[in-house]
Amino acid sequence: MDYGMLWYKISKKIVVHQDYIDWALYEIMNGRQDVNLYALASYTAETYTYMIEDAFYNYQKRMGIPTPYEQLASYINGQIAYIKQGEQWEEAIIQLMHVWLAYGQPEPLEVWFELSEMLDDIRYGDNPKNLTKQYVCERAQREAAKHITMRCFTKESLWT
Numbered sequence: 001m002d003y004g005m006l007w008y009k010i011s012k013k014i015v016v017h018q019d020y021i022d023w024a025l026y027e028i029m030n031g032r033q034d035v036n037l038y039a040l041a042s043y044t045a046e047t048y049t050y051m052i053e054d055a056f057y058n059y060q061k062r063m064g065i066p067t068p069y070e071q072l073a074s075y076i077n078g079q080i081a082y083i084k085q086g087e088q089w090e091e092a093i094i095q096l097m098h099v100w101l102a103y104g105q106p107e108p109l110e111v112w113f114e115l116s117e118m119l120d121d122i123r124y125g126d127n128p129k130n131l132t133k134q135y136v137c138e139r140a141q142r143e144a145a146k147h148i149t150m151r152c153f154t155k156e157s158l159w160t
Contacts, residue, residue, distance in 0.1 A: 001026055002023075007068050039055045076144055080141055118139075
């Protein structure tokens with residue numbers, strides 16, 4: 001079982017002890033070595049939950065493996081940086097919109113569709129509102145920063 005699938009099961013609260021054990025064995029077979037992995041691999045389905053989870057989270061922390069939530073937040077921050085730097089700002093706005101399409105909730109989605117329309121007006125349209133690159137970039141940065149901490153990007157709901 002790979003890391004992504006294990007996190008999916010954790011987030012859906014359908015993870016069982018054997019999932020952690022299978023993941024640890026998978027990691028060991030792929031050359032990873034750590035006392036926490038060996039502990040996980042040696043546990044049985046009857047082992048206390050706290051022992052299994054402690055070994056998993058200790059391994060993750062010790063090895064510096066970011067959680068999927070941390071990875072997503074890092075990606076969003078990277079796109080914000082592109083916008084701030086003026087590099088690939090149009091593509092960054094589109095990528096942020098894709099993030100919200102995949103993981104967002106209805107309210108912030110409206111904002112990203114509106115930003116997409118503004119971007120199209122600047123790129124292809126007659127720009128009836130006289131929008132500027134600066135305005136669209138600032139709005140995208142503000143919205144991304146505002147919504148990055150929303151419930152839709154937290155551990156409990158990333159896959160809900």
